[in-house]
Amino acid sequence: MIERLAELVNADERLVHRGRFVDTTFLLDLGDAGYLIRIVDGRIVTVTAGPFLTPNYSFALRAPREAWETFWQRLPPPGFNDLFALFKQGLLRIEGDLHPLMANLLYFKDVLAAPRREATR
């Protein structure tokens, strides 16, 4: 899933354009695994798998793997179709400096939803 994230995002010209001012690293935490995702000018340049000793990132998105897997279904059920839906349910924790996320919210929502494009169900 996450291994393909860079390819999926970077191949989407409009999505990269929407994030053209994004220059940050965020942590995606699936509970049993973590990834540091580095973005420069809207393109994902590196995805680094944990564990990390002293991770450096602007903000972190933390949810259990089952929640992400439901979120990444092609047609997610109510409560799992959006980052804020997970957040409102208490399944997603958002921590750190939220400015890059909130200033580019439509971009990050679609970056996180990109694995849906290859979902088999």
Add this chain to the structure above:
Amino acid sequence: MSDRFAPGFEPIVGRYLNLELLGQPHRLYVEEAGHGIPLLCLHTAGSDARQYRGVLNDPRVTADYRVIAFDMPWHGKSSPPPGWQDADYRLTSRDYVRMIVEIADALGLDKPVVMGCSIGGRIVLHLAHEHPERFRALIGLESAAHVEPYYDVSWLHRPDVHGGEVCAGVVSGLIAPTAPSTARWETLWHYMQGGPGVFKGDLYFYKVDGDIRDRVDEIDTHRCPLFLLTGEYDYSCTTEGTLDVARRTGAEATIMKGLGHFPMSEDPDRFLSYLLPVLARIRGM
């Protein structure tokens, strides 16, 4: 002739109404279409009456209803009141109820049906509680007695975050994933066009001042019929929140499949399949 799309006006007529609202002069943008029972439509927080164009343009509705949708002050093409620059906009229950009553009176509407979505779905509960005798029926879309704040609304109005883009970003997930792409992005466009701080000001009513949990049990749906329609993908006003109001008031509630928080705008055809039976019921009352 080429096979180009033929130009043509929609049946909607839009005009500016000058009136006194809440003791101040206002210039209000009002759209309407159809003849018959007045149906006054209230848009969501941070958006405007364009959300109702699918309803205003549907001949199955306008054959029996005079559909009226106005942009609230500060929204759409309605102006903020004179001196707006000297205060922050903050919608209260008291002002919102009074505004609707004053607008209905200014338009000379006799026992209108009021249909509101989100903040509009909340205010119809206040109308049902305070003024049941003034309305033929009330329709609450995405209606709940209260919504707990779940994110920091200060992000919606600060100079280092684009207000239009963050407002659209905040609400985008409230649209059902099955919504047609064109309607989804049109719904978001309305949010991108909101004035600075207006969505946030509306949310003061939605999340703080408009809490009606302590009075819901006093609503008498025999005095004014109340219908509730909520989309299954709405995580702001949840289906549980709507069903709770229905249980406590005797209102008729329907959970709408494949719809979210902006049913009339995100997927008008699907929404109308739920609305038309309600309008038929009200017509027969």
